[in-house]
Amino acid sequence: xxxxxxxASVLAMIVSCSTSKNSSVANTDYAAKYAxxxxxxxxxxxxxxxxxxxxxxxxxxxxxxxxxxxxLKDYYVTQGIASALGGDDYFQEVPxxxxxxxxxxxxxxxDSENVVAFIKGSEKPDEIVVISAHLDHVGxxxxxxxxxxxxxxxxxxxxxxxxxxxxxxxxxGKGPKRSILFLHVTGExxxxxxxxxxxxxPIFPIANTVVDLNIDMVGRIxxxxxxxxxxxxxxxxxxxxxxxxxxxxxxxxxxxxxDLDYKYNDEKDPNRFYYRSDHYNFAKYNVPIIFYFNxxxxxxxKHTDTPDKINYDLLExxxxxxxxxxxxxxxxxxxxxxxxxxxxxxx
Numbered sequence: 470x471x472x473x474x475x476x477a478s479v480l481a482m483i484v485s486c487s488t489s490k491n492s493s494v495a496n497t498d499y500a501a502k503y504a505x506x507x508x509x510x511x512x513x514x515x516x517x518x519x520x521x522x523x524x525x526x527x528x529x530x531x532x533x534x535x536x537x538x539x540x541l542k543d544y545y546v547t548q549g550i551a552s553a554l555g556g557d558d559y560f561q562e563v564p565x566x567x568x569x570x571x572x573x574x575x576x577x578x579x580d581s582e583n584v585v586a587f588i589k590g591s592e593k594p595d596e597i598v599v600i601s602a603h604l605d606h607v608g609x610x611x612x613x614x615x616x617x618x619x620x621x622x623x624x625x626x627x628x629x630x631x632x633x634x635x636x637x638x639x640x641x642g643k644g645p646k647r648s649i650l651f652l653h654v655t656g657e658x659x660x661x662x663x664x665x666x667x668x669x670x671p672i673f674p675i676a677n678t679v680v681d682l683n684i685d686m687v688g689r690i691x692x693x694x695x696x697x698x699x700x701x702x703x704x705x706x707x708x709x710x711x712x713x714x715x716x717x718x719x720x721x722x723x724x725x726x727x728d729l730d731y732k733y734n735d736e737k738d739p740n741r742f743y744y745r746s747d748h749y750n751f752a753k754y755n756v757p758i759i760f761y762f763n764x765x766x767x768x769x770x771k772h773t774d775t776p777d778k779i780n781y782d783l784l785e786x787x788x789x790x791x792x793x794x795x796x797x798x799x800x801x802x803x804x805x806x807x808x809x810x811x812x813x814x815x816x
Contacts, residue, residue: 501724503635503643504792508785511630516618517776520622520774521776522616524540526608526617529568530580534605534655537604538559538653541584548632551589561666568581568659572659578659581655584653585672586650587648587651588636588651589648591644591646592646593804596677597648597650598647598649598682599652599680600649602624602652602653603654604625605658606658621686623687623779627687631651634792645796646799646800647800650673652667657746657747664750668750678756679798679805680756680759681759682795683758684787687761687763687787688763688783689780690763690766691766693764694728694730698780700727700729701762702731702760702761703760703761703762704733707734708752709756710757711809713757716798727790755811
């Protein structure tokens with residue numbers, strides 16, 4: 470009898486330990502776990518390369534920009550993140566004929582390319598979450614290299630770290646339910662050309678695109694926030710989808726707790742930033758968007774926009790905010806509702 474009681478006791482202990490273990494697994498916040506892999510150290514490592522003189526300001530179609538797209542491709546290959554085009558071709562070619570259409574001044578642009586990497590969703594692979602940033606800058610002027618560390622090296626390296634975080638989740642069997650397209654577009658500085666080419670020649674149907682989270686300048690502080698640097702401007706979250714705005718607010722409240730500034734979301738704001746970055750080409754086709762932005766600063770579009778001036782702790786927080794938002798949208802049961810649609814451009 471004593472032996473039987475001992476066995477029952479041991480059995481109870483095993484069940485208890487097993488239950489405790491399973492409860493711990495069930496309660497794991499995987500979003501927080503993988504977001505923690507996005508670090509200021511890794512962001513800085515990428516940006517000091519990507520915004521170095523070697524890349525010659527990443528002018529569209531020029532040798533420095535070609536070095537930049539090779540850097541991006543090589544990184545995705547090393548991470549085991551697939552091309553959206555299949556095989557080892559990570560470049561969506563954007564021909565000079567498209568880039569120069571309607572262009573009336575300046576040196577004609579050469580052939581360029583968008584970089585497209587892809588993680589396939591586990592349950593809803595045909596629904597696509599796009600995370601975008603422009604890979605180009607303005608090149609060289611008067612013998613000076615315009616490195617474009619904030620504009621938009623910051624958004625570019627943020628995507629690399631976000632992609633790595635999602636890929637770690639995939640390797641551990643926790644990959645996103647919807648697919649993720651990591652879209653680095655060319656020719657933004659020439660008139661949002663790379664993103665315009667993508668929406669007119671989408672790799673995945675625009676109708677299947679759930680959201681575009683666009684990151685353009687997220688590494689600095691503007692004069693308005695000198696005394697409160699823990700901020701980011703959000704533009705466009707509520708323009709097409711009330712639900713997207715609500716999701717964004719809830720995610721920030723739960724995880725990053727950064728001050729979300731909507732100053733430039735006002736339709737009456739004279740800067741009209743909503744129309745000035747790559748997200749707008751998606752918004753025209755009723756794809757809900759968020760534009761993450763730190764505002765302009767004294768080095769905006771100057772050769773002094775260098776990687777040593779980036780606030781890497783802020784870049785880490787802002788990158789994690791984008792990751793958390795993408796994670797939520799990619800894994801929620803239903804896709805975002807577009808309750809304020811616009812009339813798309815005629816073909």
